[in-house]
Amino acid sequence: MNMKSIAGLLAIFTLSLGWVLYNSDEPIPEHSDEAVQSYQLSNGMKILVIENHRAPVMVSQIWYKVGASYEHDGITGISHVLEHMMFKGTEEHPAGEFSEIIAANGGEENAFTGQDFTAYFQKIANDRLELVMELEADRMRNITFDEKEFIKELEVVKEERRLRTDDKPTALTYERFNAVAYTNSPYRRPIVGWMEDLDTLTVDDAREWYETWYAPNNATLVVAGDVLAGDVFRLAKQYFGQLPTSEIPELKSRHEAKQYGTQRLTVELPAKIPYLVMGYKAPILTPEVVGTEQEQELYALEVLAGVLDGGNSARLSKNLVRGQEIANSASASYGMTARHETLFVLSAVPNDEVAIEVLEFALRDEINTIKTQLPDDKELDRVKAQVVAAQVYKQDSTFYQAMEVGMLDTIGLPWKIKDDYVEKILAVTAVQVQQVANKYLTDDRLTVAVLEPLPNGTDDADNTDAVSLTGEKNAQ
Amino acid sequence: MHSNTIEVQLENGSRTKPASKIMRSFSLMVLLFSSFSVSATPQIQTWQTENGAKVLFVPAKEIPMLDVRIVFDAGTARDAGLSGLSVLTNGLLSEGAAGKTSQQIAEAFEAVGAEIEYDAARDMALVGVRSLTESRYLSTAIETLKQVLTQPDFPQDAYQRELNRMKIAVKARKQSPSALASKAFYEAVFGDHPYASPASGTRESLEKMTLEKVRAFYKQYYVANNATVAIVGNVDRWQAEEIVKAVVSALPAGEKAAPLPEVKPMTEAKKIVIDYPSTQTHIFVGQPGTKRGDADYFSLYVANHPFGGSGFTSRLVDVIREDNALAYSVYSYFSPLREAGPFTMGMQTKTDQTEQALELLNQQLKKYVEEGPEKDELAASMSNITGSFPLKIDSNSKLLGYIAMIGFYDLPIDYLDNFLGNIRAVDVKMINDALKRRIHPDKLVTVVVGKQGNGEKEKP
Numbered sequence: 033m034n035m036k037s038i039a040g041l042l043a044i045f046t047l048s049l050g051w052v053l054y055n056s057d058e059p060i061p062e063h064s065d066e067a068v069q070s071y072q073l074s075n076g077m078k079i080l081v082i083e084n085h086r087a088p089v090m091v092s093q094i095w096y097k098v099g100a101s102y103e104h105d106g107i108t109g110i111s112h113v114l115e116h117m118m119f120k121g122t123e124e125h126p127a128g129e130f131s132e133i134i135a136a137n138g139g140e141e142n143a144f145t146g147q148d149f150t151a152y153f154q155k156i157a158n159d160r161l162e163l164v165m166e167l168e169a170d171r172m173r174n175i176t177f178d179e180k181e182f183i184k185e186l187e188v189v190k191e192e193r194r195l196r197t198d199d200k201p202t203a204l205t206y207e208r209f210n211a212v213a214y215t216n217s218p219y220r221r222p223i224v225g226w227m228e229d230l231d232t233l234t235v236d237d238a239r240e241w242y243e244t245w246y247a248p249n250n251a252t253l254v255v256a257g258d259v260l261a262g263d264v265f266r267l268a269k270q271y272f273g274q275l276p277t278s279e280i281p282e283l284k285s286r287h288e289a290k291q292y293g294t295q296r297l298t299v300e301l302p303a304k305i306p307y308l309v310m311g312y313k314a315p316i317l318t319p320e321v322v323g324t325e326q327e328q329e330l331y332a333l334e335v336l337a338g339v340l341d342g343g344n345s346a347r348l349s350k351n352l353v354r355g356q357e358i359a360n361s362a363s364a365s366y367g368m369t370a371r372h373e374t375l376f377v378l379s380a381v382p383n384d385e386v387a388i389e390v391l392e393f394a395l396r397d398e399i400n401t402i403k404t405q406l407p408d409d410k411e412l413d414r415v416k417a418q419v420v421a422a423q424v425y426k427q428d429s430t431f432y433q434a435m436e437v438g439m440l441d442t443i444g445l446p447w448k449i450k451d452d453y454v455e456k457i458l459a460v461t462a463v464q465v466q467q468v469a470n471k472y473l474t475d476d477r478l479t480v481a482v483l484e485p486l487p488n489g490t491d492d493a494d495n496t497d498a499v500s501l502t503g504e505k506n507a508q
Numbered sequence: 509m510h511s512n513t514i515e516v517q518l519e520n521g522s523r524t525k526p527a528s529k530i531m532r533s534f535s536l537m538v539l540l541f542s543s544f545s546v547s548a549t550p551q552i553q554t555w556q557t558e559n560g561a562k563v564l565f566v567p568a569k570e571i572p573m574l575d576v577r578i579v580f581d582a583g584t585a586r587d588a589g590l591s592g593l594s595v596l597t598n599g600l601l602s603e604g605a606a607g608k609t610s611q612q613i614a615e616a617f618e619a620v621g622a623e624i625e626y627d628a629a630r631d632m633a634l635v636g637v638r639s640l641t642e643s644r645y646l647s648t649a650i651e652t653l654k655q656v657l658t659q660p661d662f663p664q665d666a667y668q669r670e671l672n673r674m675k676i677a678v679k680a681r682k683q684s685p686s687a688l689a690s691k692a693f694y695e696a697v698f699g700d701h702p703y704a705s706p707a708s709g710t711r712e713s714l715e716k717m718t719l720e721k722v723r724a725f726y727k728q729y730y731v732a733n734n735a736t737v738a739i740v741g742n743v744d745r746w747q748a749e750e751i752v753k754a755v756v757s758a759l760p761a762g763e764k765a766a767p768l769p770e771v772k773p774m775t776e777a778k779k780i781v782i783d784y785p786s787t788q789t790h791i792f793v794g795q796p797g798t799k800r801g802d803a804d805y806f807s808l809y810v811a812n813h814p815f816g817g818s819g820f821t822s823r824l825v826d827v828i829r830e831d832n833a834l835a836y837s838v839y840s841y842f843s844p845l846r847e848a849g850p851f852t853m854g855m856q857t858k859t860d861q862t863e864q865a866l867e868l869l870n871q872q873l874k875k876y877v878e879e880g881p882e883k884d885e886l887a888a889s890m891s892n893i894t895g896s897f898p899l900k901i902d903s904n905s906k907l908l909g910y911i912a913m914i915g916f917y918d919l920p921i922d923y924l925d926n927f928l929g930n931i932r933a934v935d936v937k938m939i940n941d942a943l944k945r946r947i948h949p950d951k952l953v954t955v956v957v958g959k960q961g962n963g964e965k966e967k968p
Contacts, residue, residue: 086570087902119820128830131820136888138895141820155899187833191788195836195856199786201683302785304679344602345614354610357669360676383672414618421621421640427571428903488785490682 068437068447069261071268075277076249079268080437080447082256084430090257091431092164093153094172095442098245100225101147101218101371102283109225110233110241112145113189117238118152119143120181122174127181130167137163147219148371149442155431158258162267168253169271172246175239182235193224201303201483209309209481212297217288217372247278252441256434288313288373295479302488305360306388310395311375313477317368319444330368331456332464333376333472338415339407339465340364340378340398345414347401348380352394358386362395371443375479376472388482402469406462419457549924550901552911553745557752559732559761564911564921565739565748568904574646574741575908576751577636578657579916581765582729583629585702585846590716592674592709597725598628601635603666606655610666613652622649624656630703631846632916633729641742650754658758660726667719677708685790686856689957692780693792696953697850701771731762736915740908771796771848774951782957789862789958790854793869795951797842797851800917807942808842808851810934813889814881815872816840816853821888827872828855834865840873846917851947859959866954874949880940893931 071079099111121127134141139156154164197203207222214220225233253272255264291313314333321327341348341364348362362380378399382391426432437447553565561578584594602624603610617624622639635657639649681687691706698704709717737756739748774795798808816824816839828838835855843849853873857865881889901907901924914923 087898089898089902128820128826132888135818135821135892136895138892138897138899140896140899157895157898184830184833188829188836191834191856191858192836194787194858199685199788302683304683305676343614343618345611345618349614350611353673354669357672360673381676384675410615410619414615417619417621421623421645424571424573424640425623425638428573428905430902485683488683489783490688 071261071265073248073269073273075273075275077268077272077275078252078441079265080252080254080441081259081261081264082254082430082433082437083259083261084256084433085258086430088158088258089155089430090158090161090255090259091153091155091434092161092168093151093254093434093438094168095149095151095252095254095438096246097149097250097280097442097444098241099146099148099150100221100223102245103218103221105221106229107233107237107241108221108229109189109193109223110237111150112224113186113230113233114238114241115143115145115150115152116185116189117175117177117182117242118171120178120185121176122170123176124170124174125167126176127178130171133163133167139164145223147223149439151435151438151442153431153434161255161259161264162271165267165271169275172248172251172272173275175242177235177239177242179235182238186230186233189224190227190230193227193230197222197224198227201301201305201485202307204301205299205307205481205483206309208297208299209311209479212295212481213311213313213375213479215289215291216286218286219370219372219374243278244281245278247280248272248275249277250280252438254434254438254441256430286372291476294475297479297481298484299481300484300486303483303485304488304490305483306382306485307483308380308382308388308391308395309481310378310392311479312377312473314366314374314376314472315368316370316372316374317445317449319446322446322449328456328460328464329468329471332460332468333366334368335412335415335457335460336402336465336469337364337366337376338418339402339411342415342418346411347398348378348395351398352380352391356394358383358391358394369440369443369445388484392480399469399473402466403473407465409462412460412462412465416458416460420454423454549922549927550907552914552921552924553748554915554921555749557732557737557756559757559759561732561735561737561752561756561759562915563737563739563748563752564915565745565752566907566911567743567745567748568740568907569742571904572641572742573638573904574641574743574751575636575638575739575904576650576653576755577625577634577738577908577912578756579632579634579736579738579912580729580731581631581734581846581916582633582725583631584705584707585630585768586725586729586765587702587705590709590721591705591713592707592717593713593721593725594628594633594705595707595709596670596674596717597722598626598633598635599670600662600666600722601626601656601660601726603670604661604663606659607661608655609663613656616648616652620645620648622652624653628707630849632912634912646751650751654755654758657730657755662719662723662726664719667722671714671717674708675711675714678711678714681706681708685784685786685788685957688782688784689790689792689955692782692957693794693852693953693955694850696778696780696955697774697794697796698771701769701847703771703845703847703849728762729765730759732756732759733762733764735759736912738908738912738915740904740911768847771799774948774953777951777954779954780956781960782955783960784957786958787859788856789859789865789956790856791862791866791869792852792854792955793866793873793952794850794852795948795953796848798844798946799848800844800846801919802844802848804942804946805844806930807934807938808946810886810889810893810931811881811939811943812840812842812851813893814885815876818889818892821892823872823876823885824853824855824869828865828868832864832868834858834861834868838869862956862958866956870949870952873947873952877943877947877949880936880943883936886936886939890931894928897928 069081103110134154137160139154141154143152197207211220253268317330340346352359352362360381360383364378366376378395380391382388440447550566555563587593602613622637625636627634637649637653639646695704737752798805816822824838828834834857838855840853842851853869
């Protein structure tokens with residue numbers, strides 16, 4: 033990856049792939065070498081290891097329990113800016129050296145920030161484990177925060193925001209959609225931060241954020257690949273075991289306030305194609321819910337998303353893209369794993385000459401159908417077959433496996449829930465799918481955002497093939 | 509990262525633990541061997557089907573899944589003046605076949621958890637499937653893949669629908685400064701060469717599209733002699749042969765696509781400026797670069813690495829991002845194709861910094877071509893390229909991509925085995941020589957897409 037941070041991407045990632053993303057493992061009987069082995073250092077740091085001996089490589093990820101949802105108004109984006117600063121050096125390893133050492137050792141590295149986590153990773157030959165630990169332990173506590181470096185890096189982050197959000201009509205629409213959908217939930221703020229807040233951030237803000245949240249008792253190390261758990265635990269103890277703990281603040285719960293009626297917004301931007309996003313407030317899997325009856329509702333919501341958009345045979349493609357031919361594309365997504373109440377999201381791009389109201393009506397109609405007619409068994413079976421298969425396919429990526437447990441642990445869920453995921457999906461019935469649709473996909477939980485394109489001056493740009501364009505437009 | 513350039517690979521997917529005493533001595537040898545060379549390349553098995561398709565197979569027993577990918581020389585380079593034709597044809601395969609509707613095809617795959625893939629790039633057009641290897645699932649996946657590949661119906665209604673969707677894709681390009689810039693860049697670098705053809709077509713070309721042209725395109729290019737089959741997964745050789753036979757034996761032998769014309773080098777510098785109301789200017793700078801099997805390929809590959817190919821440790825990131833904070837993403841790469849693909853430098857920067865960024869970019873390239881890499885820079889790159897080799901083929905997906913590429917471009921079957929040797933054989937003299945002969949800083953294409961003229965000043 034070229035990008036220092038995939039913050040924006042991850043936000044889109046979890047939204048668009050939500051329900052497929054958090055599958056578990058397991059269905060493969062003999063290959064249990066994906067089992068997670070865990071260990072806790074005396075300073076509170078957690079170590080999770082997934083042994084996988086297919087290739088002599090490993091991935092190491094450090095997850096910190098901090099992200100955009102930990103921020104408050106005025107300092108939005110600070111978690112992500114801090115992520116960038118983590119590459120700016122310590123006394124021991126000055127700016128740039130971390131990356132140079134990893135590269136010279138044949139490694140690939142990067143980091144990403146989400147609403148509920150910040151994570152750093154290296155993919156590297158399995159005999160470089162100790163090196164990686166030494167470097168990560170060093171930067172957990174010893175970043176130097178040079179002001180000049182900070183000022184420059186802040187400009188880089190602003191360029192990142194322009195690239196990922198400001199100049200992308202759909203991304204900008206989605207950002208504003210979140211800002212309206214949530215009333216008081218921290219998820220209303222963008223991970224990358226408002227530009228207006230970025231303008232005012234200082235190196236002291238970053239240092240304070242670092243000192244508050246970056247400590248072994250707020251971190252989880254996940255190592256997956258051709259390693260032995262015993263070696264990982266031993267080295268972790270050696271390098272992280274001596275690091276001092278911090279008193280980690282306890283955040284108030286910040287439950288989303290009740291919504292009164294459908295919320296609507298229009299985003300007018302230079303663009304060419306309209307875009308529709310509809311989000312319904314939806315519950316999440318909390319540690320308290322695990323193992324209760326209510327838990328099954330969440331799996332039913334994931335299956336519901338699958339009935340609507342689990343592949344090209346699912347209803348949105350079948351009825352809106354084909355069938356009525358009113359959508360160029362349409363999708364549904366929901367993910368149960370987050371720290372705060374989330375959204376069940378439908379989004380669509382209309383075909384030419386199709387009014388956005390027609391598209392909204394059609395999406396609502398799909399929801400009404402589910403509320404009033406039980407989905408048939410074949411449909412549910414297809415959704416479930418894809419979930420089962422995905423459990424197998426994911427074994428092709430140790431990175432993904434590490435990410436799965438790292439994320440669960442960091443948002444405060446027992447990572448063991450992944451082992452029961454398939455079973456719980458398989459247990460979902462048509463009646464449950466209908467029930468959760470009736471309970472949660474209601475107008476008083478709904479927010480609708482519409483992107484209305486303004487002229488962007490490209491009507492004549494780009495219409496023709498090569499020869500004429502280059503002929504006409506050559507300057508110099 | 510735009511790493512479609514990068515070629516590295518290796519490693520034997522299976523590293524079993526000593527299961528018995530007999531196995532143990534063998535494993536010890538493997539371990540000893542490992543400590544010297546880190547890993548071994550996968551054994552690629554290869555054969556040809558009766559109707560002429562080339563097959564490359566790597567057994568991978570760890571996971572009960574299989575990937576099959578059929579690649580045709582039917583990419584956008586074959587659009588023959590009608591841009592969008594390759595992509596449309598490729599996309600229509602699964603929209604009706606063997607009398608099944610697109611809905612029935614999608615249901616057939618998804619009921620067994622299979623994932624169909626299809627894509628058309630400059631050179632390659634491909635269709636494939638990922639499936640579980642349990643036979644009740646696999647047989648359905650393979651049968652459906654065969655129908656899509658060999659018996660597409662190209663129904664009129666699906667044709668019209670997909671054509672309309674491509675028209676939206678053309679519109680989408682017009683709200684993306686990077687897509688606008690990329691199209692203009694390819695057009696300027698390749699001129700009247702088929703590589704200039706924009707994948708989704710243009711408003712004009714889509715107006716001229718007909719279903720007959722789609723059918724004719726399929727008939728000409730989706731044939732066995734124009735096909736490479738790559739297969740990776742949990743099957744034995746005989747099973748792989750049966751699967752390949754089942755999928756492609758119904759394809760007519762047909763003929764291999766004719767050679768593409770050579771890409772002409774640039775004769776002069778060109779600058780394309782497109783006005784667009786974005787906060788950043790998107791910049792592409794480059795020229796025709798290198799092709800697969802090119803004698804300078806490895807020299808140029810290594811040369812690019814410390815310049816703009818190694819991410820955080822590259823010169824471009826160092827100067828443009830770290831020192832001057834002008835961009836979030838800045839890079840350079842060679843995209844080797846059947847004929848010379850582009851050498852591209854790319855970045856995006858706040859509108860009012862455009863001139864400064866362009867100047868730095870060009871300055872860096874000029875200096876690098878004149879002076880080449882520093883000794884320690886080159887050493888660091890060498891150790892990164894060789895050391896990261898095992899990461900490049902540590903999964904079935906990555907392996908599939910490599911063997912498909914090796915087969916499609918007729919690279920030697922031991923390409924992976926020799927990759928490290930070829931990299932290590934590159935020295936600073938070869939790099940400097942290749943850079944001077946192949947990169948011409950005075951004949952670059954420059955594309956800038958962003959706000960022009962007044963109003964350049966963004967709010968800080």
